[in-house]
Amino acid sequence: MKNTNKCMDVVEKDTAIISKASRAPYFPLVIKNGRGSIIEDMDGNKYIDMFSSSAVLNTCHSHPKIVEAIKKQVDNYIHFSTDYMYAEPQVRLGEMLTKITPGDFKKKVCFGLSGSDGNDGAIKLARSYTGRSKIISFIGAYHGSTYGAISLSAISLNMRRKIGPLLPEIYHMPYADCYRCAFGKSKESCSLECLEYIKMAFRNYIPPEEVAGIIIEPMAGDIGFAVPPKKYMEELYCLCKNNGILFIVDEVQQGFGRTGKWFSIEHFSIIPDVIIMGKSIASGLPLSAIIAREEIIDALEMPAHLFTVQGNSTCAQAAIATIEVIENEHLIENSMVMGEYIKERFKRIKKRHELIGDIRGEGLSIGVELVKDRITKEKDTEAAIKICYRCWEKGVILIFLAENILRVQPPLVITKEEASTALDIIEETIEEYVEGKISDEALNVVKGW
Ligand SMILES: Cc1ncc(COP(=O)(O)O)c(C=O)c1O
Incomplete structure (x- = not known):
């Protein structure tokens, strides 16, 4: 012992x-x-x-390089308001994030402190950009612990008990979990019933023209490391595009090289509209970021999504060093x-x-x-x-x-x-x-x- x-x-x-x-x-x-x-x-x-x-x-x-970056920053200053004024590290980090994320178009960034607030921000962005209220997410998913993120999540009754009402207009669909298919299919007998289920919902009780966004982990973490078939993801993406729905990916857990790509969505031929990142972005310091096309980020008016220590300079320096370490090593x-x-x-x-x-x-x-x-x-x-x-x-x-x-x-x-x-x-x-x-x-x- x-x-x-x-x-x-x-x-x-x-x-x-x-x-x-x-x-x-x-x-x-x-x-x-x-x-x-x-x-x-x-x-x-x-x-x-x-x-x-x-x-x-x-x-x-x-990691010594990240420790050095943090120490250097705290010797100068730890944080100064980015809500009311400006700080160079968050700008430099924003530029780096727009480069490592998929999509060759003008992007912008919203910073926060946790994956949860990133997911809340994504709901706000989707609703304000599309003018629609409904959001689709997935059974078994974990998106965090703030009210919006809990409303997206469907992994634990204890998370949802006694705290309602949660955010309205969020609908949970079965994830493409091929080992535990919700429709009892095997790889051989699969006809993408889980996708058909969403289409059925769109025909019967969720008007697709009222859906603002689908929020999905391209490779599920807490659902159980499920990796959806490529065809499923591509057809889901088409379904979104055909109905004016934003395709939003939660890369909080699977991002930053975790799956052997910068972001797990890169395992599919899909350029998402919105990416949420957190966890490893600053190697342990609290930071989150939402990256999206400029017009989506700009759909929210000041001060609809801001936090006192957002884009904190020390966290931002840690994140810059994190990207450099991932690349250089x-x-x-x-x-x-x-x-x-x-x-x-x-x-x-x-x-x-x-x-x-x-x-x-x-x-x-x-x-x-x-x-x-x-x-x-x-x-x-x-x-x-x-x-x-x-x-x-x-x-x-x-x-x-x-x-x-x-x-x-x-x-x-x-x-x-x-x-x-x-x-x-x-x-x-x-x-x-x-x-x-x-x-x-x-x-x-x-x-x-
Ligand atoms: C996929 C995913 N999204 C969001 C979150 C929430 O992140 P945080 O705990 O930083 O709020 C987590 C945390 O486990 C997660 O795995």
Whole structure:
């Protein structure tokens, strides 16, 4: 048993003082420091990070170039109003963001502080630009925790209980999740029923000319790492274009090289109207951005979307350094290469263990479904809890989502040696689970979503 006394002390104090609505507990890890892909906790235990703080630390823990950029900025000033005056870092960052996002047209940027407010802003933009009120999003999606973002999300009843009414006129459709098709189809029998469902809704109860936008993660995170068929995304895009509906992509989790492209929409031949980004944009400092064609951003009048510390200069400098690090250190390429390596390793484990039902994702955004039975696809939540907990005990940070899917999202700098060590531990742990060697202790600690 490893020593976790100092960590447990913080956990106990935290439980007494911090809102339970703000955490889905996994394990009692209290970070002391992080470098590269390695974390050390307050008791000196070291871990390989396969989680990147929820895909926030794409450039890794405390990357020296990003630390240097932050320090340089705070030595000059930390922040000064961009609501009433001007700051150069946010302008430079805005220019860089319009270059790395798809679409060869004049774009503009709205800054905020979190992925959630980015999604709220996208709703405002879609409504004001189109003059329409209805928004389409997807069942299982997570778009954040502000009122607009919760209204878009459809992942947890607890998120929505007791706080209504939520934003009106938001309609949730089944996502193109081919492993768990809402229409019971297989790849072979699929006729894009999920797209047909939206068309049916447009014929029967949602007048398409009243729909302002569709907000979608091009590769789903919390829905369960589903990667929709190209044809689905292309036809969905056409459906939007034919009906004057904005095609809005939430890249908060999958952006910034996570899937082996700057943005996950680039896996499809689609130029979105609006892109929302957050999480890894500033390598851990709070920042979000909405990028869209100029006329869409300009559809909102002053002061319809502003925040006191929006485009904060320190966060903006961190984001500029983040883009430079991703480019100069070829992290998008590493995401692809290491992603393929990790998927291959999981495929080998799948051959030996029925527990793994599916492995999917792109780049370093990989989901591994744990099932009780490959035919019924019954979710094995107990396996997910015990495996993640045991991995933590052995020095690998790995969590699960959607009740049974291992969420494999290490920093994009991860080396083959680190990934290989982590996978050796994960493989050994899966074996221990299959042999019934992991105790029930984890079931009392890990709650997940
Ligand atoms: C796809 C997606 N959108 C939005 C959000 C919300 O971002 P934030 O927690 O920064 O508000 C998240 C967070 O997990 C996310 O995964």
